Amino acid sequence: MNILVLGDVVGSSGVKAIKEKLPKIIKEKKIDFVIVNGENAADSGVGITKKNTEDFFSAGTDVITSGNHIWDEKETMKFITEEKRLLRPQNLIKPSPGEGFGIFESKSNKKRVAVVNLMGNIFMKKCEDVFKEAKKFIENIRLKKDADFIVVDMHGEITSEKMAMGYLFDGKVTMVVGTHTHVPTSDHRIMEKGTAYITDLGMCGDYNSVIGMDRDNSLKRFFNDPSGKRHYPATGEVTICGLIVNADEKTGLANKVEPIILGKSLQERF
Numbered sequence: 451m452n453i454l455v456l457g458d459v460v461g462s463s464g465v466k467a468i469k470e471k472l473p474k475i476i477k478e479k480k481i482d483f484v485i486v487n488g489e490n491a492a493d494s495g496v497g498i499t500k501k502n503t504e505d506f507f508s509a510g511t512d513v514i515t516s517g518n519h520i521w522d523e524k525e526t527m528k529f530i531t532e533e534k535r536l537l538r539p540q541n542l543i544k545p546s547p548g549e550g551f552g553i554f555e556s557k558s559n560k561k562r563v564a565v566v567n568l569m570g571n572i573f574m575k576k577c578e579d580v581f582k583e584a585k586k587f588i589e590n591i592r593l594k595k596d597a598d599f600i601v602v603d604m605h606g607e608i609t610s611e612k613m614a615m616g617y618l619f620d621g622k623v624t625m626v627v628g629t630h631t632h633v634p635t636s637d638h639r640i641m642e643k644g645t646a647y648i649t650d651l652g653m654c655g656d657y658n659s660v661i662g663m664d665r666d667n668s669l670k671r672f673f674n675d676p677s678g679k680r681h682y683p684a685t686g687e688v689t690i691c692g693l694i695v696n697a698d699e700k701t702g703l704a705n706k707v708e709p710i711i712l713g714k715s716l717q718e719r720f
């Protein structure tokens with residue numbers, strides 16, 4: 451079973467790259483299940499529209515995760531109640547529309563894949579304690595009993611929270627991937643008890659930018675230059691970043707981890 455998770459897709463150029471390149475990645479890497487973090491997919495670089503979700507699904511995505519920008523497009527609060535394949539963080543302050551996890555069926559081989567979306571406690575929107583929520587989740591959803599594979603998207607700013615989450619879930623889920631910082635880390639590995647882990651997948655966006663946003667405008671804002679505008683996405687060539695995990699059908703744990711970086715701005719790994 452090959453599971454691909456792609457990092458935060460930024461703006462219209464990011465969405466366009468997913469539409470163009472994801473089908474090729476699925477075919478070449480023999481991917482059975484695709485998860486995309488889509489919370490920056492809107493044209494503004496924050497939030498996700500219904501049209502964005504349709505574009506991701508038609509390109510081959512099975513589930514879309516999100517994070518702190520989930521409600522930045524007004525329409526999302528409405529359509530998320532009908533679109534179960536779009537997840538918001540599980541630990542949002544209750545009550546919140548939509549779901550933070552789901553169990554989905556892979557199209558190619560009919561396996562049950564549980565996906566949970568968590569959001570860190572530090573430097574993020576106010577939310578329920580992520581560690582308590584994660585513990586509750588893992589007590590209720592058991593690998594091989596409730597699902598054949600379990601994927602955790604830990605959306606957070608802080609590397610330590612993400613690493614700690616890796617250990618909390620080690621041996622109990624297929625993979626823990628970090629999202630949100632838009633910078634890929636190179637610490638992908640299989641942890642001691644068999645869970646695949648990476649601190650951050652990086653983004654699917656233009657890396658000649660400040661985390662996906664126009665770099666000149668970002669600099670103006672850092673200098674408090676009054677001509678600086680609201681952040682807007684950079685629109686140059688997109689580099690797609692993510693992680694492929696080959697998971698064992700018997701144990702649900704990871705056999706192999708392979709980062710993918712597709713695009714010219716970073717050193718390619720494909």
Ligand SMILES: [Fe+2]
Nearest residue numbers: 517518519630
């Ligand atoms: Fe985020």
